[in-house]
């Protein structure tokens with residue numbers, strides 16, 4: 001349900017008529033060579049399309065208007081090969097709605113010391129042409145990414161690739177439909193928020209649905225489909241013996257499969273890409289959706305527990321950004337601490353709903369009682385997360401604006417097995433250390449829920465937040481609490 005193949009980013013090259021038609025022909029040929037080089041590098045997840053060399057205000061406005069109107073265009077990459085006077089860009093940039101990346105590069109990497117003359121100088125003007133463009137962007141208050149360096153450089157291509165992933169997620173967020181099934185966990189603050197402002201800011205629409213709307217889809221799943229899904233579970237996971245056909249808990253597995261089929265049908269029917277539920281409102285469902293929510297996340301759906309639609313949207317956007325990258329992405333919650341001075345760590349988990357894409361090994365399919373919610377024992381996948389660098393991300397509603405917080409962590413293998421813990425989990429050490437990171441997160445008002453990813457870096461979220469125009473705070477190896485609090489003030 002995530003597909004980059006139809007997407008494209010438009011490459012627009014700025015110039016002017018001062019240099020004559022021959023120079024403009026060279027500019028065009030160079031721009032096309034750069035686009036071919038970028039696409040041929042294999043480093044970019046989205047195809048870049050050369051669009052135009054623009055030399056007048058009319059051409060600029062027309063190219064950017066066209067980019068806004070093109071349904072598969074996720075953003076515009078602008079390159080000032082020569083000097084393109086900034087006032088020509090005012091009309092076009094002021095109207096532009098697509099994300100913008102300013103690639104501040106030059107055709108040739110090196111100065112040709114022995115042969116350089118004024119013709120070369122006049123054709124290779126990015127160094128000052130890019131500054132004129134930057135000035136007008138800043139003067140107009142245009143959010144954009146600025147990538148500096150030679151276009152063949154892998155680090156430059158990587159920064160463009162990160163921006164393209166964020167732009168693909170931004171594209172996906174426009175018009176995204178989120179089903180809030182059963183509203184919110186009662187009295188909880190952080191999972192609430194201004195849905196109208198969220199739609200204006202992020203482009204997604206959150207609408208509430210009663211449990212009856214979902215339950216109506218559950219019996220629609222025939223017994224043959226339930227049989228087939230139970231077989232798929234058995235082929236994909238290590239099964240608790242009692243859940244297998246003939247086992248005393250097999251009926252629980254069938255009920256879990258029925259719920260998964262019903263949820264899939266409900267989400268497909270409504271064209272949803274993310275959903276929430278809450279254990280306090282499950283009328284007509286015999287189990288809290290566990291394995292269903294886990295597997296739907298694995299397929300690319302955003303999910304938020306307890307009515308948390310902001311993190312459902314965030315998980316979906318992070319899954320779009322991470323599409324095709326190694327490492328998984330999941331809904332997550334800071335659950336419990338290990339406060340040993342020798343190695344403090346956070347154990348992240350949830351009641352059930354952690355995405356198996358982050359699993360280190362084959363998940364185990366199990367059934368256990370759930371202490372809250374008052375329903376039957378839910379089936380869930382149990383596993384440890386893979387070790388490695390990861391990010392925990394939150395979006396909160398501050399009342400007058402949204403805030404994103406990105407915390408860099410290192411997932412580690414648990415020092416000992418956790419044989420009695422019946423849920424999926426990730427053990428991590430926040431950067432720079434647990435004390436600083438947790439205090440900074442708490443001062444920032446970050447949620448207890450997060451979008452968690454072993455595939456993304458802080459830069460992906462930084463680019464995405466810039467596209468949304470929301471503030472973004474970083475907790476990383478460089479963070480000091482004093483500086484972080486100053487930034488908050």
Ligand code: MN
Nearest residue numbers: 305306333449
């Ligand atoms: Mn929760």
